[in-house]
Amino acid sequence: MIDMRNIALTFLGCFTILAACSNSDDAEKPVTPVPTGDVTIYATTSSLTRDLTRDAVNFSSKDNLAPTSITLNPTEQYQTMDGFGAAITGATCFNLLQMKPEDRHAFLTETFSDDKGFGFSYIRISIGCSDFSLSEYTCCDTKGIEHFALQSEEKDYILPILKEILSINPSIKVIAAPWTCPKWMKVKSLTDLTPLDSWTNGQLNPAYYQDYATYFVKWVQAFNAEGIDIYAVTPQNEPLNRGNSASLYMSWEEQRDFVKTALGPKFKTAGLATKIYAYDHNYDYSDIATEKNYPGKMYEDAAASQYLAGAAYHNYGGNREELLNIHKAYPEKELLFTETSIGTWNSGRDLSKRLLEDMKEVALGTINNWCRGVIVWNLMLDNDRAPNREGGCQTCYGAVDISNSDYKTIIRNSHYYIIAHLSSVVKPGAVRIGASGYADSNIMYSAFENPDGTYAFVLMNNNEKTKKITLSDGKRHFAYDVPGKSVTSYRWAKSE
Template sequence: MKLIFNLKMTTLLILALCCLSYCSDVEKEDNGGTTPPPEPPVAGDVTMYITTNTRSQDFKKQTVDFSTKDNMSPTTLKLEPGTRYQTMDGFGAAVTGSTCYNLMQMTQENRTKFLKETFSTTEGMGQSYIRISIGCSDFSLSEYTCCDTPGLENFALTSEETDYVIPILKEILAINPDIKIMGSPWTPPRWMKVNNLTDLQPFNSWTSGQLNPAYYADYADYFVKWIQAFEAQGIKIYSVTPQNEPLNRGNSASLYMTWQEQRDFVKTALGPKMETAGLNTRIYIYDHNYDYDRNKPENADQGQYPLKIYEDAAAAEFITGAAYHNYGGNKEELNFIHQSRPDKELVFTETSIGTWNDGRNLEVRLIDDMREVALGTVNNWCKGVIVWNLMLDTDRGPNRDGGCQTCYGAVDIDRSNYSTITRNSHYYIVGHLSSVVKPGAVRIGTSGFSESGFYYSAFENPDGTYAVVLLNSTSANRMITLDDGSHHFAYEVPAKSVISYRWKK
């Protein structure tokens, strides 16, 4: 009997060992290769999104609960909702003709998936403000305006709008109906251009030239017709700028427009014509660099371009604020402009990554772009942040001769299959803002934690939630506590990472 018992025990032991070995093999198979095990359901008081510059965490959603202990942490960032700054309009990228072309090469399924990831407020980043060109830009399929034949009776949307831009905008609006859209022209119709304001000779070129004062009224009507044509398609235009980069003659499509010219155009034509048409589209002037391109002799008197226009009360009446790019100068100019005219708004409307600034190197660009572009503009009073092309292909196009041949998109799509997408820094920095900071949010004050290499901004959303976007540009993890006066929680912020938080009061 004892022998039989021992044999049974031995058999059971062998079976148990085999089962353990099999289960272990199954676990290795499930967790091996490039397919991670499914993450457990995420639940907690605070929702967070984390991106490290190595992509070890790639916009990863996490949660943490409020602490029930007294807060004694020396690294506490305390929210001060009684200190209030600007109200936010939104964050996004330019939906250029090139972007729309690339999106239209994708399968419907893949395109919808990407657009939801980008614009959905429930299934994605919730990007909320985009910029499009009025006519062509250097990222269009051709040079064109909507009235290339002289006479406004010839105004009409082109195939680039009807086949690419408008269908994509409609798909975006179906996902996020509250998206804001800004329009900016690179050039007026060529028949409205002259070589200079002295000779007033016709200037039949896409590049450079100046707007003939005799056509101010016609060009203002052109804006009105363009806005109305898009609205007829169910696409509301939230804002416009009179000219993209008015001090840059050299783009593939461009127009030189001094502050004196822009003042007169807005005051005598654009503002009154839009008002008469019953349009409430906002006008943001300037739309160019922090340094006013004063390295070019002809721009020597163009410094503080918006402030000089605001001095004319009749012009200022039609103007909501000013728009800026960062291809020259320092973001501190934004603060100077705000302090000079706090009644006028600021928006940031363009920045690029490319071959010149190691644009596809996330280890460098995530940190620099979050500090300078995202948090740097918001903390200097910008209500909105818009980066350049949402999507380019892996050949940095389509693009135009004479325009930027070296730019990357916020994302790049593989031209060989129009399926594989690489997400670059600009996609992440906008997403980290838009995912937790909603249109109508107010930037609020903070106190307490302040260390070199950490940058942040705090907000109160219209629904009463709080949001904080924080950059750790140092090479060390750091435990940081956030405290809103009613709740507090701690989380270890990874080295060289961006983290966005949102929680209910």
């Protein structure tokens, strides 16, 4: 029996994905006609009877009397969307570069192309190493900021993949974060300024705030020189996590002072438009009482707040309702969701368990709580969850897993599906809009108006059985039999 998530990395005609089999290179495959109609639909069931299957329906000419009708309200507007995507780590790039160039380009086209693929539109990368890099390093490991330089991981892995992605989708947004500062900038604690020669733990010596801000500037400029625009940064990945293989503890006071006295001013002086987002960690602030409301405390300092576009969150602890709490308290500040993982601890490869849970908690749940973007962790790991680093996550799966026996056979996991369902219909610059009508505790959705005037709608049906849902934009309507245990995405043009 063929696993429906094994895909041949080839586009045949318009957006046709075929199940991979052992003789996939030896025979011509028929081109499946793309369904046409007024409304474009993508559907995935947790059992994969539909696997990002493209469908279409036409508007109805009958009066809309359906009790299961949901009506969009474009006048009720919320946040503007920046995009959806995944992290391009050293491990991801290593695996991609093991593929045949034509297979890799087909997969990246399927993933990132707006007209030939699913249109992933946001990428997260590390500044220096992460726990999924091929080694532990920063871009200035010799003491003295004059020694800054991009390293082999950027030159040989990250930049080539980013450039290939940008050749497919030039409008991709890139956000970056460091896992650690250079070790020569670290101390054991701010009360004990003893130097700390360790990739893990430690704090940033305030004496090096200016040098470290210069490090950020040089890094952004180095990527700009390679044709990679850095849309945004965070000062530190998981600032309350002391235990990652590469990590740096940074309290809200430290981050506030670093941003307002060094990073913000240095960006401004250098003329960089790169946004700065605070925090970049869990909803529960690692249950440290003094760190509760971490970004909010930074916003309350006007000198720091002027440099902060908003805050970024992960979901390894706490509840996504914290997003709504922060938005209500600081509505002028933006929110991003920048990391989540699947792994052996949460049935990461079992789509029947993960698809709907991740759609609820990671995708629709964060968007409906004001996030402008949703980014999952590694785009690609191999079937042994590698490459990974000792001290980092060795139990994580990628958004996709590639077989290390052939570097061709790919299994798509829940994180790929949830991002594809968003990015395929919701485009950067879209505005989330209101929708109301039929209510069911097992149904969750978000509605949008795209910059080109099309409407987008993403719906999760956690019921066991099919539900006929009618969608209306106030002028026209259509009905669709939404499969049980599924995610469906819709896009259609406004009436003139």
